[in-house]
Amino acid sequence: MxxxxxxxxxxxxxxxxxxxxxxxxxxxxxxxxxxxLPVEQPAPVPPEAKAASNTEPWTVEDLLHDEDVTDKVPLQRLQQLGQSKELQDLLCNPHLRQLLRTIDSADSKPDAMKVAMQEPLFVEFSDRCLKIVDNEAKSLPSIETDDL
Incomplete structure (x- = not known):
């Protein structure tokens, strides 16, 4: 329903x-x-541009440089996001995809995030992302002081 x-x-x-x-x-x-945020219709891509774009312009590893951020999620946990059926279902929503595109293309990403966080669908998406990453972090083995 x-x-x-x-x-x-x-x-x-x-x-x-x-x-x-x-x-x-x-x-x-x-x-x-x-x-x-109105859904934008993508501009038609000429066939020669499609052939030139067969290779991915970046990878996840390209985004994970030490100097970029101090708090990072390990690549293994990021991959858990890609395997989540819940997130895949949410990403079928065109409104959520448009919100994500808007944030990605914004000049001021913090301002765009503030606007997006007013949207219940985006809040649900971000909460699920954090839950997946946080649950994965809790499942990693921890060292007890008694074990030392």
Missing amino acids: QVCNVCREKTPKYRCPACKIRYCSLDCYKSHKDIC
Whole structure:
């Protein structure tokens, strides 16, 4: 059963014409329209550009440089995110994908994150990501002082 993407309580009856998320009432629509991000139609890619883009422009390892951040999630835990059925299901939502694209292309990523965190769907996505990473961290063996 589907639930409203705004209040997460009722069955949705309507779909936003701009971003296609589902909502249940006028109140939900009013609260959503202030942060609505219309779905952008991708520009057609010429065949010669498709052939040139067969190789991935970057890898996860390229993003994990020591000088970039002090708190990092190990690659093994990041791979757990890619294997999560829950996250895959969430990423089927075009509104969430658009939110992620908007954050990725923003000049001020912290400001874009603040806006996205007002969206219940994005909060659910980020909570699930953190839960997967945190659960994985808790499952790693710890050293007890009695063992030393």
